[in-house]
Amino acid sequence: MGAKQGVGPRIDELRELIRHHDRQYFVENAPEISDRAYDRLMGELVGLEAEHPGLVTPDSPTQRVGGEPAEGFETVTHSVPMLSLDNSYSPDELREFDARVRKQLPDEDVAYVVELKLDGVSVALTYEDGILVGGATRGDGRRGDDVTANLRTIPSIPLRLAEEGGATVEVRGEVFMPRSGFDELNRTRKREETAPFANPRNAAAGSLKLLDPGEVAARPLDAFFYQLVGADAHGVGTHHEAIAAIAAMGLRASPEASLCADIESAIERCGDWQERRGGLDFDIDGMVVKVDSLDQQARLGATAKSPRWGIAFKFPAQSETTVVADIVVQVGRTGKLTPVAILEPVLVSGSTVSRATLHNQDEIDRLDVRIGDTVTIEKGGEVIPKVVSVVKSKRKGRPRRFRMPVNCPVCSEPVVKPSGEVDLRCENVSCAAQVKRSIEHFAARGAMNIEGLGTALVDQLVEKGIVEDFGDLYSLDRDVLIDLERMGEKSTDNLLAEIEKSRNRSFARLLFALGVRHVGSRVADVLAAEFPSMEKLENASEEELAEVDEVGPVIAGSVRAFLSSKHNRALLAKLEDAGLAMRTKRRRARAGSRPSESRLAGKTVVLTGVLEGMTRDEARAAIAAAGGRVTGSVSAKTDLVVVGSDPGSKLAKARKLGIKAIDEKKLRKLLGT
Ligand code: IVH
Numbered sequence: 001m002g003a004k005q006g007v008g009p010r011i012d013e014l015r016e017l018i019r020h021h022d023r024q025y026f027v028e029n030a031p032e033i034s035d036r037a038y039d040r041l042m043g044e045l046v047g048l049e050a051e052h053p054g055l056v057t058p059d060s061p062t063q064r065v066g067g068e069p070a071e072g073f074e075t076v077t078h079s080v081p082m083l084s085l086d087n088s089y090s091p092d093e094l095r096e097f098d099a100r101v102r103k104q105l106p107d108e109d110v111a112y113v114v115e116l117k118l119d120g121v122s123v124a125l126t127y128e129d130g131i132l133v134g135g136a137t138r139g140d141g142r143r144g145d146d147v148t149a150n151l152r153t154i155p156s157i158p159l160r161l162a163e164e165g166g167a168t169v170e171v172r173g174e175v176f177m178p179r180s181g182f183d184e185l186n187r188t189r190k191r192e193e194t195a196p197f198a199n200p201r202n203a204a205a206g207s208l209k210l211l212d213p214g215e216v217a218a219r220p221l222d223a224f225f226y227q228l229v230g231a232d233a234h235g236v237g238t239h240h241e242a243i244a245a246i247a248a249m250g251l252r253a254s255p256e257a258s259l260c261a262d263i264e265s266a267i268e269r270c271g272d273w274q275e276r277r278g279g280l281d282f283d284i285d286g287m288v289v290k291v292d293s294l295d296q297q298a299r300l301g302a303t304a305k306s307p308r309w310g311i312a313f314k315f316p317a318q319s320e321t322t323v324v325a326d327i328v329v330q331v332g333r334t335g336k337l338t339p340v341a342i343l344e345p346v347l348v349s350g351s352t353v354s355r356a357t358l359h360n361q362d363e364i365d366r367l368d369v370r371i372g373d374t375v376t377i378e379k380g381g382e383v384i385p386k387v388v389s390v391v392k393s394k395r396k397g398r399p400r401r402f403r404m405p406v407n408c409p410v411c412s413e414p415v416v417k418p419s420g421e422v423d424l425r426c427e428n429v430s431c432a433a434q435v436k437r438s439i440e441h442f443a444a445r446g447a448m449n450i451e452g453l454g455t456a457l458v459d460q461l462v463e464k465g466i467v468e469d470f471g472d473l474y475s476l477d478r479d480v481l482i483d484l485e486r487m488g489e490k491s492t493d494n495l496l497a498e499i500e501k502s503r504n505r506s507f508a509r510l511l512f513a514l515g516v517r518h519v520g521s522r523v524a525d526v527l528a529a530e531f532p533s534m535e536k537l538e539n540a541s542e543e544e545l546a547e548v549d550e551v552g553p554v555i556a557g558s559v560r561a562f563l564s565s566k567h568n569r570a571l572l573a574k575l576e577d578a579g580l581a582m583r584t585k586r587r588r589a590r591a592g593s594r595p596s597e598s599r600l601a602g603k604t605v606v607l608t609g610v611l612e613g614m615t616r617d618e619a620r621a622a623i624a625a626a627g628g629r630v631t632g633s634v635s636a637k638t639d640l641v642v643v644g645s646d647p648g649s650k651l652a653k654a655r656k657l658g659i660k661a662i663d664e665k666k667l668r669k670l671l672g673t
Pocket of ligand 1: 082083084085086115116117118119120121122174226254288306307310312
């Protein structure tokens, strides 16, 4: 008790400090301390809370990353329906809107607020006594998904409002992904062989739907808020005051909102932003024009679908025409062939576009695009430009049709079209294109992290026959490297040192670096925890793999196919000879707790709810180390369910099946920790 009293004030102080610096960093864009100093504050708080779990509160800054996978989302009914806005597409349509408004409010002045129309996902947040207690998506407008745990991971959403004493409020706004974060995320996804998101809005929507808040935390999400529900109860009489009140609460308020005396000046604002939209780091698909007076808003009311006090002004998608100079075929790391249109460079939405993917032959046929054609390319919400149509009237003579090759353009081996897929693949694992890209992936950050091994160098190494696969990186000759283009003594020695360092990467990293289809870094971690050595992984059947939590039949099939290939087995042997980690290094087991003797040996375990003293990954690794297996869902094969706080439907199912359930304390006992 005494200790608690002693640390309590320090914990409060640390939370206050961290909240202040979060706000400076995420909301004000004006950090006051270094990242290191911030990490030290957070580190101290994490330490104190770990020692005094009773003092952990839900609004503590340490509670942002929940890590607790939900079982699906609960449905919540909105306090007031979340309507959507009617659209307009021209200044005249805005004037018609103004005429409708003023007809309902005869002889009154009507001022408008013009705001950016953020292209994201609308959400509602509820704060009680200043503490974030709920967050939901719009859903069908009446009922949405409870995504509180996911929203808590967004750094610019405060877990506690800034205002002294706190308030009970509901605010609504838009969660979105900044373009810079989106580009980075898609680069990673491409590297990990996961389908990239088509645009930042899809990425934001997809992220909010993830069931694991830990994963959401890694997505670069942000949010802006534009509505204070029941604003009059907060002493606010106009929309622009509501925006100011939202900002005063420590939330990010709708940016660039401007008060306009009449519709003509509102129209002017819309026109300005249509020109300037390319300069923002997030996508907007138009502007929103709202009546400023909340009293007038109330009198105008709403139809079943949308309010009469506001309207969206949608920007036209930006399009340009250009000429298809050529169509080339790219071969990716896993052998997928992608046709790419090489375009005469053209400026669209502020960036020069010179290539556009044509996806596959089906898409080329659908568009009937031929080499030499003039095409319309569009950059709407999407960041990646797409060819939307061929300007047939400009087609001259007989432009050349394009057909996907029957042989790989890089290695000349016949290509195949796996049944059920639209894509063509080169299945020659020694194809130079695949070899080059797989070496790049192997060396990438997050994988073996070999700095200095860039595209140009990899191309030379493969083209000159110096390496045939990434296994050969560990027997590179200094004299050979020095003679390569743009290599000198220093860069050669640096590279060799980097390669040397990479020998110590963990087994999980190596698994990711291998470039097995569908095995990203997260899945690699899960596999390495469950099968802590290459031997164990090789001995696992497809069914056993598919049963692992977060691994399904697709990944399981892909892992099995990879490990069954003779070529890959030879590659793995080469890596083992090079001294790479073929097993997870574990802390030495305590005497008497060898896996075979553990009470968890051979047991199939399911985790549900939030564990207090360890993360899921830690629990998974510890259970695997004790000889057990963690699977994702409860079935008749399950031996044991470990129940944390807030357990989900898995516990109910376990009860139904009569499966033994234990709590975390009991698990620790079984683990001998
Ligand atoms: S006001 C009654 N303001 O656009 C609806 N909406 O169809 C009040 N949106 O569902 C919405 N930026 O998701 C408002 N500054 C903004 C907005 C905005 C984006 C979204 C919102 C809404 C949709 C309109």
